[in-house]
Amino acid sequence: MIYLLLCMALAFGAEIDVNTFSNYIEVSQEQVHIEWLLDLDEQYINATSQSIFRVTTNKLKKIDLDIYQLSIIAVYLSSSGNVLQHEIIKKGDQSLLQGDVLSIQLDRVYTRGEYIKLNIKYNLDSKGARALGFLTKEQTYSKSVPYLFSQCEDNNCRSIIPLQDTPSIKVFFTATVLVKDPRINVFMTGNKLYNTKFKLLNNYENLQALTLYQFELDIKIPAYLIGIIAGEVVEKSTGNGTYVIAEPHFIDEYAQELSDLPVYMKKMQEYIGPYIWGDYKIVILPASFPFGGMEHPLLTFASPTIIVGDKSGVGTAIHEIAHSWVGNTVTGRNWANFWINEGFCVFLERKILSRLNGLDSVKLDAINGNSSAYTSMLTFGLDNSFSSMHPNTTNRNPDEATSRVPYEKGYQLLTYLESLIKEDPFQQFLRDYIENFKFQSIDEDQLYQFLLSWVRKNKQEEAQKIVEEIQKVWKKWVYTPGLAPITIDVSTPLFTDANNLAKAWIDGKGQAPQKANDFQQYKPNQKSVFLQYLIDNYKDVEAAVMTKMDEQYKLTFYKDQKTVYKWYRLVLLVKYDQALEGVHDFVSKVGVSSYLKVLYDLLGQNYNKQAYDWFDENKSFYHPVVVQAIEKILQKYPKKLIIE
CATH class of the missing domain: 1.10.390.10 (Neutral Protease Domain 2)
Known part of the structure; x- marks a missing residue:
């Protein structure tokens, strides 16, 4: 079958996606609608999906979809309600977290050009839905309402919706989400609809006690761009169709930091062309969000690490705008x-x-x-x-x-x-x-x-x-792996100045160099160059240098998290124990995957006990994808037996 699919893909001039188990070349998912009843206290979702498929082969007898630890209850034809036979086929090495196949046997043979509408009734929870981060109410600022957010990229959407989880397939997406707590506000990829008549796929009891949200996106997107947040969140306009969404306590601070969103949008359109998606909304998520940003249409996600206080961290926001x-x-x-x-x-x-x-x-x-x-x-x-x-x-x-x-x-x-x-x-x-x-x-x-x-x-x-x-x-x-075949000239005096200052610190062996105060005037990217030079030459950095730099620049517990992350890399490399509490605080408050993977790798090498203790302490705070990544890293550094 794989050989046949490969031949079909080559015939269409396309490169096959090796990371989906779906038969997307034979049948194409065109539309996905979900209905979710959220129980954030129990971290559980009662779900139904309805999909429309277009047959692209001459004889189609089954539809294979990607899933990951979903509890499939029933599959049936939307038109007749007839139940279809299905089985879950385990695929490959389960430790790779690629998921399984939901193989659905159709009621007859379908031919090219026909459409099939299927409903799938299923459940999911926090144990299996690796795309979802469930936060207890104690993990939010107000400590009164739980919080939910998603991260479907790369191929994690299969853990929340049975579908063709490949960027090769784009679908129209709609959703109906019901919540029990009226304090919970919901946003999803798509436009929020109001006062729209609809017919639910499920007959929920006590519907009047639920708050209902509906979303619709009229431009096709791949599965990895489906996103949701649910919690005590509000939105605030930053002008010209741009908005910031956050927990109420932070909304004014974040909106001020991102007040230039209309400027960024205007300059991007001037360079690349019209913006076609409608409003632009950016969500500053809780600290456990695992990435710097995520570009869901109409609902960009960003880590609070971009909020520095001087608008120097907004490159991430501009990057996510570019994804439009x-x-x-x-x-x-x-x-x-x-x-x-x-x-x-x-x-x-x-x-x-x-x-x-x-x-x-x-x-x-x-x-x-x-x-x-x-x-x-x-x-x-x-x-x-x-x-x-x-x-x-x-x-x-x-x-x-x-x-x-x-x-x-x-x-x-x-x-x-x-x-x-x-x-x-x-x-x-x-x-x-x-x-x-x-x-x-x-x-x-x-x-x-x-x-x-x-x-x-x-x-x-x-x-x-x-x-x-x-x-x-x-x-x-x-x-070709490795460095690019042609070097791009990015030389600048700012780079040379930062490296010279870092070298002067090393040469001073604990004495502050003449131009030490220049560091205070550096922008974050120049501070990063300074610290990278020290990281690259960490074997020459003496403890006295670390002590004096920390005293002069107050780098431990520094507010700009991109800067302090590099400082903590240096701390762990040179084993500067005085700053360990700062590292502990950082890994307890910042959930960004790229930061945590590097820091836990260094902790595993040089501070084995702290690596395991701090991971156990913070595992419930980290997103499931991050937990899995750190567990894999720590496997390289078996837990050492500490004898008191």
Whole structure:
């Protein structure tokens, strides 16, 4: 069957998604509607989904969907109510968390062009729904109402909805959500509908005692963009169709920090074209949210780590805005093409930041990003496909390949292409690219062929030379692990100054250097360069240096979490015990996966007891995806027996 599907995929010129068990090439999911009755106290959801499928093969006898630890009660045809036979087929290594197959036997053979509407009755809870973060009321600021949020990227949506969990398939999405507590407010991907007549798929008792929310999205999206929050949250306008959503205590502070959202939206549209999704809403989630941001249409998620107090952390917000064009409108076909989403977004983000903060500041961002990507490459191995822009995730959970590599190498490739095509024509190329592939899921070969065609059409006498240069390096850039084949010049005096100051601290062996106070004037990205130099040379950093720097800069318990994260990396590398309580506080209050994975890896090596004690202490605070990642990391460092 896999060979047959591969042949069919190749016949359509598409790269098959190896991370779905669904038969999406034979039958395409066109629409998904869910009805959820939330019980946040019990961390349980009573659920029904209704899907419309379009048959794309000549003889279809079954529909295979992706699921992960869902309790399937019944599957039936929407039109007749006839129950269909189904079975759950275990697939592969269960430790990889890829999920299983819900295989549904149809009532007859369906042919190409026919539509099938199915209802699936199922339940889910906090133990199996790895896409959901359930917070008890004690874990919220008000301590009065529980909280729920989702994180479906990469392939975690199968743990909350039975569907074709692949970016290759885009669906119209609607939802009806019912909650028992009137204090709970709900937002989902899509427009919130009011006073709309509807017919529930389930007959809920005491409906008058429930609060009901409805959502509708009239642009197709892949499964990983489905998102929900439910809790004591409110929204506040920041002007021109932009909004901030947060817990009531934080809403004014967060809205002030993000008051320039209309400016970011305006500048992005000026560069890349009209915004088509409607309102733009950004949710600042509780601290256990596992990522910096997540780009659900009309409901961007962001970590509170972006709230620094001086608007210096808003690059994440601009990055997520960029996803409205690249990622959400034009989507990478599978997780091997993740860079088509993220590399383009980093490029757009830095284009806007260069207009706001200047080119030297953006160069620092590129330097810091490349450093993070190289750290990931060393962790994966420089010859591992995960160190390339095209990771091989066959029989792997694509979450394992998540790193800065596709972001930064993708950005560098686009910057290189811009240098060949020149800035203004490349901007037009990006606009034409979005328009040509609007609402589609594509792979890098489609992008490559469009790029060459565009250059031949628009660059005239220069075209042949540019095409030859692109052809020479494309495969090396996309498929070869390790550093990019061509180095992009991002040199800036800001980088040199930060490195010189860091070196002066090392050479001073505990005495503050002459220009020590310059650090206080640095922006966060320059502070990051400073700290990265110390991390790269940690064996030369003496305890007296750490003590004096901490005394002068107050780095332990520093407010900017991106800066203090790098400081804590240095703390754990040089074993600066005086700052351990700061590390403990950080891992207890910040749920960002990329930070925690690095810190727990260092803790496992150098502070084994604290690694296990702090993880046990905070496991209920972390998102399920983060828990699974840390457990895997700590397996490398078996718990040591401590004899008092």
